[in-house]
Amino acid sequence: MLRLYLAAPGAAEAERLLDELVTGRAAPVIRSAVAHGLRTRGAGDARARQDAEDVCGEVALRLVSRLRELRRDAGAAHIESFRGYVAVTAYNCCHDYLRRRHPRRHDLKNKLRYLFTHDPRFALWEGRGGVLTCGPARLRPARGQEAVVPVAPHAPWKEGDSIAWRLGVGDPRHVSLPELVAAVFDSARAPFELDALVEGVAELLGLVEPSEQESSTATGESVVRNEQPGQVAASERRAYLARLWEEILALPERQRAALLLNLKDGSGNSQLELLVLTGVTTLRGIAAALELSPEEFAELWHDLPLDDNTIAGRLGLARQQVINLRKSARERLARRMKASSL
Numbered sequence: 001m002l003r004l005y006l007a008a009p010g011a012a013e014a015e016r017l018l019d020e021l022v023t024g025r026a027a028p029v030i031r032s033a034v035a036h037g038l039r040t041r042g043a044g045d046a047r048a049r050q051d052a053e054d055v056c057g058e059v060a061l062r063l064v065s066r067l068r069e070l071r072r073d074a075g076a077a078h079i080e081s082f083r084g085y086v087a088v089t090a091y092n093c094c095h096d097y098l099r100r101r102h103p104r105r106h107d108l109k110n111k112l113r114y115l116f117t118h119d120p121r122f123a124l125w126e127g128r129g130g131v132l133t134c135g136p137a138r139l140r141p142a143r144g145q146e147a148v149v150p151v152a153p154h155a156p157w158k159e160g161d162s163i164a165w166r167l168g169v170g171d172p173r174h175v176s177l178p179e180l181v182a183a184v185f186d187s188a189r190a191p192f193e194l195d196a197l198v199e200g201v202a203e204l205l206g207l208v209e210p211s212e213q214e215s216s217t218a219t220g221e222s223v224v225r226n227e228q229p230g231q232v233a234a235s236e237r238r239a240y241l242a243r244l245w246e247e248i249l250a251l252p253e254r255q256r257a258a259l260l261l262n263l264k265d266g267s268g269n270s271q272l273e274l275l276v277l278t279g280v281t282t283l284r285g286i287a288a289a290l291e292l293s294p295e296e297f298a299e300l301w302h303d304l305p306l307d308d309n310t311i312a313g314r315l316g317l318a319r320q321q322v323i324n325l326r327k328s329a330r331e332r333l334a335r336r337m338k339a340s341s342l
Helices: 002-006 011-037 046-072 082-101 103-118 160-167 177-188 194-204 210-215 234-249 253-260 272-277 283-289 294-301 308-315 319-341
Strands: 122-126 132-136
Touching (some): 002 046, 046 082, 103 122, 103 177, 234 253, 234 272, 234 319, 253 308, 272 283, 308 319
């Protein structure tokens, strides 16, 4: 399928194959890799599902960008294994997301990984299913031996007083990280998944992320939340985009064209991809909104967003008229979206 896409003779056929590659072939791999990469937040947690959907969308965007780059540049490094490339891209996105969302836990995880690879008392190895597992060096399975199941009989961090007693201190935060880890392993007498240990040690240390601290502060009758746009629930974002698309379709023809042909984000990239990747509409749907054939729109796709002079030439208008049309479209959309949210 990848070879067919790269060798597709026309833009329309290439876009059809790209859609099949991403939504048909890559999507299951992305979901599986992201579910594994974000497993520390709990698979049954609603916020975890939102995190996973956000990251899946980011992976899809990166993948689309890379595949289009490959098609444009015949000399670019090719992909040996499509499935492997998708999985690695997904894991990288998970890593980036967790680093942004949980910077203190990310820093703690790096410190623990360093500890397990430099302190001879501890070890880090790949357990069943490729899960990173940590524990006392004596519990590390020999080469070729089946890995010990990384499930401790209990979670010592749920018994902070017990850990403190083992350490001979009143507060686990008053000892070094190696001492604290040694006490946890001594209490559990079993290895842990690395991510589970990170969460446990974070709990013992009372580690709180800045965003968690801010969002738990009550003021008057409301709770102050300080979330980035990328952290908004994916389902709510899709619902908003669906309403927005309906209003865009209701715009007068020239307002709609002036808006869509120049629809871009703060970095100057076209935002039409977001409408397609979230399932709000399709490339054919956008083409129809612009009153173009699928083939005409496919040829135009890679040039989006268009500048005002180019749009003016296509619509037979002056540049200022295009600017005025787009301003009117935005003002109408703002009013309609506000009214629909009341």
